Amino acid sequence: MAVQRRRPARRAAAALGAPAAAALLALLVLAQASGSAAAETAAPTPPPRRRALHQAAPPPPASAAAAAAQGAAGPVEGGLPALEFPDPEPDEEGEDGGGGKASIPATTMPPCCKGLPPGFPAPGIPVVIVDTEGAVLQPHKAKVPGKLCTCGAPGGLDYEVPARVRIRGSSSAEHQQQKSLAVDSRHPRNASRKGEIEFMGFPAHDEWILYAPEGDPALGLRNWLAYGASRRMGRYASRTRYVEVFLVQDRRPLSREHYWGLYIAGEAVARGRERVDVKKFRPERDVSGGWMLAYENDNTKGDYFFDTAASRLTFLVTYPKATQDQLLWIKNFVDGMESALIAGNATAVAERLDVAAAVDYFLGTELTKNPDGYRGSIKLHKDRGGPLVMGPMWDYDEAFGECCGYPIEGWKGDGSSNGTSGGSAISPEGWRFNVCNEPQRCKVEPLDGVSQWYRRLWLDGDFRAAAARRWAQLRQERLADAWFTAEVAQAGHDAAHEGAGRALLGCALDRWRVRTAIANATDRNFERWRGALANPQFPGGWRQQWDAAAAALQNWLLAHLAWMDGAFAKLAAPGAGPDAYLHPAPAPAPAPAAAGGAANDAGLQAAAVPAPAASG
Template sequence: MSFSPKFLIAFLVFVSFRFYSFSQTFTSSNLPLVIINTNGQTIKDDPKVTVDMGIIWNGPGKRNTLSDPKNNYNGKVAIEWRGSSSQGFPKKSYGFETKNSILADMDVSLLGMPEENDWILYAPYTDKTMIRDVLTYTLDASLGHWSPRCRYVELFLNGKYEGVYVLMEKIKRNQNRVDIAKLTATDIYGSDLSGGYIIKIDKTTGGGGDGWSSDYTNVVGRTFYQYDYPKAKEIAAEQKSYIQNWVRNMEKTLFQGKFSGVGSYHEYLNDSSFIDFMIINELAKNVDGYRLSSYLYKGKNKLINCGPIWDFNLTYGNADYYNGWLTSGFQFQANLGTDYWQNPFWWNKLMQDQNYVTKLKRRWTWIRKNEFSNERITFVIDSLANVISEAQVRNYQRWPILGQYVWPNWYVGYTYSQELTWMKDWITKRLIFLDQQWPYNFTGIENQILSQSISIYPNPFTNRLTVQLAPTINGDGTAEIVGLSGMLIRKYNIAIQNGQIELDFSGNNLLEPGLYVLRINQNNRTLLTEKVVKRP
């Protein structure tokens, strides 16, 4: 995040205003409770300190009280502050690692999320709706990408109520997160050397800093690429050389305008992933998009992909600089002045490729009829707001900032409802703008697929489900079963033959009875998103 002129004023407000806990009426919550006891230690930016943490979660629809057993987690964690500019806020975000009895990393499942040891406790603060990040991750996941899974919680630190937080996954190489091959120090030859890698474009705070600079200038300076996986202290010299050369060749082809044929940029990057990354950042009008908190990853024998997405609190109009409040205009073209962190030059190069632009428009028009329809986006917003409707009252007793400017707010609402309504109205206007800028008329086989009569039977189902798409669709794809909360329950590799897909939920694939969302994806495109019901 970059600083606006108002930041220093806002910071003085932070340090001079005495934040304290109004008399909260906390007795129980519909949200899980996270309880941290530092045993007299002070949590700071670095290094991590080892503390006690417990999570109370009695299940959906049940209340959670401080006197309940710590039944979801009860043990040690190594914890520190996280973030860059956000560390200036009084409500701190934390990164933590779960530990076993001898303080070694221990993979655990927290609140139903897949096992891992690296987690984030994100503190919504400048985003007074407290849903911008979770909304964006939910929308991105609906396109078939991995985005951080999230759970709203309420945090108690050393017996003091700290408000609404988001317990979420950290970006990390893992079969349940960024699913790329593990690289070892001996993977320095042939195809073993080709992946996986995660590269970060960001400020060099927060444990980063080692990497390389682009060979090409942006408006100001050059993009700096940081090693995220393998870590800088672990990556072998041969691996550094490999990923640097791959990215440099990608940049070279784009700089030279090689948009097709032998030697084009298509030999280095998966344009479908760049299109989806651009769509999500432009929908949100992310003032940090492209230039900060941005990632690239490369699997073994694969092309470079753009993503996963990260950090969307200064979005959907919640920024008073770089025209972040306007519902018109494109962020990839933003005038960032002399800001050190500029958008990489290759985004403008991609938009000079008419085939890329056509594919972008086609993708936008497709998902606007489904995953990004006005109705779907409104449903996600209302669902998230409903989850925290009770807890947000307590949060703003603890942090009484409604009606106050917090950097870098453009709009300041006096109630939570006003904040939510303003954001929803902003998104509606933004969708209108993007529809006008990215129109696409489906013709021929595309229109046939889009307007097809999809058949899913039987629905409700017991153990088997058949999906019938257009008979012209063939090839490999994936099927995803998603809970109504947005959590990915199952993911399967599938074969589509003449548009037909057979799904078997018996044996190890057994599903609990309930209502789910079924997604069918192929070639980075979602072909189907439908609700299905599993019978007892």
């Protein structure tokens, strides 16, 4: 049976014409007829092709409370069970291996390492050699066969194996000089087979990434911090380690000319017991899972995708390779979740959406203020018989105040445009999820991806309360200021210095600590990519430039954490509405009555969030 095949990527929202300030409150309601597709057992119908909505949306309400008055939330039907949040991942630093079974034995410093120039690998910074056997990598092309070699990996877990390699990324693949790479390890005796290795000491798998940090002035600290924060929330995120890469594309002997700079080695988002832990898809048993989805600004780079009937978002299916009927099943499941959001049916929402995971994804995206956190690099998954789960967190190189992120307006001028979100797209003040409540701030892409879901959830006082309680719990220790400042100071530290790294907790950033571990590697990286990295504003050279970037990151982060603390405190005040965080708070609007006399703002029942564990 035919499946949805590739079509050209598009940004259809430019043709919308109508304001989309209220997103789900307007766009979803326009398509509320999708509720009939809520049951996953519904008879398959062809998924609609995405199209611009030419109907005029209602004008944006003055506030979220006024939006509720429009009746978009619908009546309250049922409540949620208590939310349960996970403990931190045991491997919170992302550097300890184990847990998976490698199909290829490791060795220490294999023969491929003998050609390295003197001084490599440097202490604490492993080397990765990628040899394409003469093929020149090009953006947006298929993987080419080659070889993967590691030297100086933690625990002596080095490898020399066949591989398949490609340039990864979208805009970065086009515009960055230093390219990120996707690498699949293959079996030495049969390169057509997967070869699971404990790459850099990570749990065994065959899909890896080498992230080029050219786009982050702090050389990858943004992804490092975001993934570490996710793990401390108990949610999986790619384990990472700084490495230096040599890329050979000319069949010549390995030399310093092949030095490709400082990278972050990490795990690709893939199914696995130590990654996205969903069951293998066995449709003959149960079509309900596992599934892995992605939303990438309506781009459809893969062959398998579907359009939601209400929000008109295009979701890629990255696992499994589904038939038409199977695509219709997962489409109907997501449609049903959106219909439940529209109706304010908390019971149905909880059946289809892991609300605790949605809270954590919300907090992770908001604390980083990732411009792509709702509209560019969204990962979701669904296990067999389970709800839809937001995450894992992915792609944070523009986060922490670095950039606007297409398509948000108002980020220029040092983030001077505040709006009803409480800040600009890059300022330490303000939320990210509701920036597009104001259509003039999202002219090109007013849909803004799954922020539509969160803008609807935010209208529920109990969702806000659950987020506030979870935030307070995390800020006690797991996401305290001290953890963030220590991570900026010690990012990339060698496992042998674990004790010294822990001693940095509570200490402010200074030049010496930033320079430890990866400092010399950053110098070599700067020499390799001077044309892309040099900034004339720093006559003192690279070290001055990097110190300033790391300090700016830390200062922005601490200011934003303080703003979020204050915003949640305002929301906790008795009778506070969804926009109480604004400075100053807007005049209170009359509480709208829903069917049966219930207030629309109480759609989700109180969620019991576990009390923070005692520190020490």
